[in-house]
Amino acid sequence: MTKRTLGISLYPDHSDLNEDKKYLVLANRYGFTRIFMSMLEVSEGKEKVAKKFSELIKFAKDLGFSTTLDIAPNIFNQLGISYDDLDFFSELGADAIRLDQGFDGQKEALISYNPQHLNIELNMSNDVAYLNNILSYAANKPFIYGCHNFYPQRGTGLPLDFFISSSTRFKKHGIETAAFITSQTGTIGPWDINDGLPTLEMHRDLPVEIQAKHLFSTGLIDCVIIGNAYASEAELRKLGELDRYQLVFKVDLADDITQVEREILLDNQHVRRGDITDLVIRSTEVRKKYKDSNNSVSLGTHDFKRGDIVIGNNNFGKYKNELQVVLEDHTDPRKNKVASIAPEELFLLDYLGPWAKFRFRR
Template identity: 65%
Template sequence: MTKRTLGISLYPDHSVFERDQAYLKVAASYGFTRLFVSMLEVQDGKERVTEKYQRIIQSAHQRGFTTTLDVSPNIFDQLGVSYQDLSYFASLGADAIRLDAGFDGHQEAWLSYNSQGLNLELNMSNDVEYLSNILSYSANRPFLYGCHNFYPQRGTGLPFDFFVACSRRFKRAGIETAAFVTAPGATIGPWDINDGLPTLEMHRDWPLQVQVQHLFSTGLIDSVLIGNAYAKQEDLQKLGALNRYQITFAVTPSADIQPVERQILLDNLHERRGDINDITIRSTEVRKRYHDFNRVNDDRHTFQRGDVVIGNEQFGKYQHELQIVQQPHTDTRKNLVATINPDQLVLLDAIGPWTKFSFEVAHD
């Protein structure tokens, strides 16, 4: 299984090299390893274009990035590049080219055998037999990757169910996948319209960290790319510290949380029981590890979605069990110990049977 990666995007036709270089340096320091470079519009002559893209890709390689060039059919015409010879893109230093528009399947299969060894990234954002068609022409499967589109115009991003259907086609075929998130305050993209650059419409106004957690939690995306430039350093730092393989909920502990409750909450990797219910997410293994805790909390026993509770001495064999509340209810046998950050409540739906999760104290 492919390890999960983070990436950024650059738009050399709309940016300054020095700032791009500084952005690459900061992103690399926080563990970002993929670079998406737009080549959908070329305004300068081939010589100038070559120099500009070689320079930025070389800088990226020096910092450990693999680079994908996003190209469209008109770029081949503008630069005089043949579909049978991708040496020009290899000369720029690219590791992969992403086809913004598809061909007939046979052409993509041919391209996957290019002598330069470039990876071929396919557009994932259509729920059609595109990938199956390419594979039916005996494509060079290890050199095929998938990457969703981003959507600069508000209201045009993919709905979640459609995104899932599209992505499953690639995951079932064992193809590595990628999708985009949008950084707040970042203003540079490929076009003059930039309402953010997410793949999923629902992500457009979400906190960046939650967008990334959500994509990884689907199990359908291997690489998450920030679509717009330039993300703030603090956002890059938060993403770099993010656990890419399990959801970590940011919580505000209750004012009267006891030391042992705090240990149960924060010092354990939790797992949802396999026989799930609609009311709570139950972490039951922890009740076997803690026995020195006998407290009845008389303060609050009516719970809302996102509250984290632990069974008290009235709960018999279920004492010390941790639960995340999914539906409001009242139960005096449980103590309120923390509340999940409201921005992360959408992630509760990603906690399925046997899913692992953890908690950390929320920071301002």
């Protein structure tokens, strides 16, 4: 099972080398370890390109980053190099090349045996049997990776069902996967249109941490990469603090929440019961831990809506101090409303299946 990672993107043909280096130092501070570096729009000669990219990649490698170069067939023509000899990219210090366009399957399989041991990243944003075709030619599977596209033009990102279907094709083969989120401050991308650079259209206007939570919670993406540059330090920090392995919901506390309720809510690992129900998500272990703790009926509302978090009060018998997340609106005076999930995160409730682990933070 692949550990989950965070990445940033750099566009050396549209940015300043020193600014790129500052960004790398900042991203390194917050736990980022991968770089997506675009070579789709190289316009200078081979020597100039080599000098610029190798200096940046070496600087990144010294910080612990691995670098993927995004390349297209025209780059090979412009630089006078061949897919049969990847020395140029290896000498730059790259760890992987991403094939922006595909071949016939046999070609990709052959490239995966390159003597430079570069990983080959395939475009995941096609819901066709592309990967199966390549693997059928006895590809060097440990060197095959998957990475989605990003979409600079508003309205052109992938819909969720298509994303899930195309990602599943890679994940079921155990291929390491990546997808893009968009910074809300970044202005640099590969092209002159930059309405953000997400993979999923539904992410375009969301805060970065919610985009990343969503991608990780699908269980289909191993590396989340910020598509545009430069993300703000606040965005990098939020992503660095993110729990990559379970959903941590941001909540607004009820005004009358008690100390015991606050502790149950914020200081415990929550687990959804395996025998799930449509009405609520039940976290039942906490009721055993707090079975002797008093919990009076609150004076607040007992009419609950989706995303409200409730805890059983003294009138709930053996279910006193059980925590529940409301999925369907209902009324029950035996439960106290203690918090509600931030509205922009409500859609993430769909990813809490049986036995799912989750937590809350203010």
